[in-house]
Amino acid sequence: MTPTTIPVDLVALSGERLISELEDIDALVRLHRPKVFRFVAFSVSDRDAAESITQDCFLKAHLTRHQFRGDCSISTWLMRIAFNLVRDHTKSQKFRFWKNAAATAIDANDVSQHLASRAASAEEQLIAKEQVETVHRALQELSGKQRSIFVMRFVEEMELSDIAAATGMSLPTVKTHLYRAVGAIRTRLGATL
Amino acid sequence: MSAHLTHEELTDKLLGGSSLTVNAHLLSCPECAHELEQMKNSIAGFRGAAHAWSENALAADRGVSVVPKLPQRSWTANWVLVAASLMLLAAALTFYLHDYQARNQTSSVQLATPLTKIDAAQSQIESQIEKDNELLSQVDSELAEAVPAPMQPLGVLESSTSSTATTK
Numbered sequence: 001m002t003p004t005t006i007p008v009d010l011v012a013l014s015g016e017r018l019i020s021e022l023e024d025i026d027a028l029v030r031l032h033r034p035k036v037f038r039f040v041a042f043s044v045s046d047r048d049a050a051e052s053i054t055q056d057c058f059l060k061a062h063l064t065r066h067q068f069r070g071d072c073s074i075s076t077w078l079m080r081i082a083f084n085l086v087r088d089h090t091k092s093q094k095f096r097f098w099k100n101a102a103a104t105a106i107d108a109n110d111v112s113q114h115l116a117s118r119a120a121s122a123e124e125q126l127i128a129k130e131q132v133e134t135v136h137r138a139l140q141e142l143s144g145k146q147r148s149i150f151v152m153r154f155v156e157e158m159e160l161s162d163i164a165a166a167t168g169m170s171l172p173t174v175k176t177h178l179y180r181a182v183g184a185i186r187t188r189l190g191a192t193l
Numbered sequence: 194m195s196a197h198l199t200h201e202e203l204t205d206k207l208l209g210g211s212s213l214t215v216n217a218h219l220l221s222c223p224e225c226a227h228e229l230e231q232m233k234n235s236i237a238g239f240r241g242a243a244h245a246w247s248e249n250a251l252a253a254d255r256g257v258s259v260v261p262k263l264p265q266r267s268w269t270a271n272w273v274l275v276a277a278s279l280m281l282l283a284a285a286l287t288f289y290l291h292d293y294q295a296r297n298q299t300s301s302v303q304l305a306t307p308l309t310k311i312d313a314a315q316s317q318i319e320s321q322i323e324k325d326n327e328l329l330s331q332v333d334s335e336l337a338e339a340v341p342a343p344m345q346p347l348g349v350l351e352s353s354t355s356s357t358a359t360t361k
Contacts, residue, residue: 038247047250106246114245115238131235132242153208154236155243160208175208182204182232189235 018074022065029058032075036082039156043086043148045106045140053089057082072165079158079166083148090144108136131189138188142181149174150181198225207232 022028036057041050060081068077112132139147149167152158164171198206202215206229219226 034247034251037251038243041247041250042243051254111239111242111246113242114249115242116245128234128238131231132238135235135239155240157240178208179201179204182207183200185235186200186203186228186232189231 018070019065019068021074022061022068025058025062028061028074032078033058035075035156036078039079039148039151040082040086041106042139042151042155043144044089047106049089053082053085056085060085072162076158076162076166079152079156079162080168083166086148087144106136108133111136134188135185138185139181141188142184146177146181146184149177153178197222198229203229203232207236 033054037050037054040053040057041047044050044053057078061078064081068074072080112129115129115132139150142150145167149163152163152166153160158166160171160174163169163174167174169177198215198218202212203225205212206215206219219229
């Protein structure tokens with residue numbers, strides 16, 4: 001099989017198109033904000049912090065748009081910025097101090113309230129709600145990296161290669177984090193059900 | 194193959210990987226199949242709830258501008274900046290006035306210096322110049338001599354030897 005090669009001009013053209021997409025900040029925010037916000041919210045477990053970090057993410061993306069080389073999708077690039085901001089936020093002493101006392105912390109019960117009720121019986125609905133809360137609680141016990149990678153894979157349904165590009169980690173490292181994250185959730189689910 | 198799927202095999206299956214042996218095991222092992230199904234359902238439920246929650250949260254912020262604004266200084270920061278500028282200006286003004294006064298005082302002191310002192314200094318300079326000239330002329334006269342002062346003993350010796358030679 002002959003390997004498919006992309007002409008250099010086409011790559012440059014694609015890069016230019018992506019850069020021009022980055023210029024339109026309104027469209028960029030409209031298109032990618034839900035994903036970035038969701039990723040940040042479930043990574044830091046705080047709604048206010050998530051809103052602030054999401055704003056910072058788009059501001060940083062706009063200010064550094066000329067550094068975008070077009071070697072990945074805009075979505076992956078934004079997730080990379082968001083991942084770094086989440087990491088910085090998690091590292092800060094301020095976060096550690098306020099983590100447990102945050103008034104805007106995302107509650108497991110609040111999340112499970114939004115579960116679409118497709119269950120046949122009330123009992124099944126209750127079990128499904130319990131499962132969502134268990135996954136949410138298990139997420140809180142993970143390390144920052146494990147949590148972010150879990151959210152990227154299982155909430156945002158990103159490809160492993162995109163997660164590796166967004167986090168700057170190798171593919172085996174990403175998989176190792178996922179094994180650990182799934183292991184924690186599996187243990188929690190096994191204990192509750 | 195062990196009795197049940199390993200954690201890695203189960204996670205790989207969750208991640209979308211498909212292995213013939215794992216698939217075959219799942220068909221024959223209801224326990225592993227049930228656990229995988231339970232994990233899938235839990236994660237899918239969490240994903241659905243997370244999406245619905247975030248949509249709800251973003252809908253609540255609909256009135257708020259979502260486009261990030263360029264960083265602006267707060268009112269407090271502005272006041273601090275104004276106060277700092279005023280203090281800097283005041284300090285610069287004080288320093289300038291102080292310097293100006295000091296310079297005025299120096300010039301007035303210089304004007305008040307008596308003329309006699311200036312005359313004395315001038316005469317001192319003149320006497321020094323005179324001494325220097327004297328020294329220079331002395332050096333010139335020494336240089337003008339045929340035999341330099343340090344070589345004079347040799348000159349005497351040479352004259353005595355020549356006189357003895359002539360007598361022979």
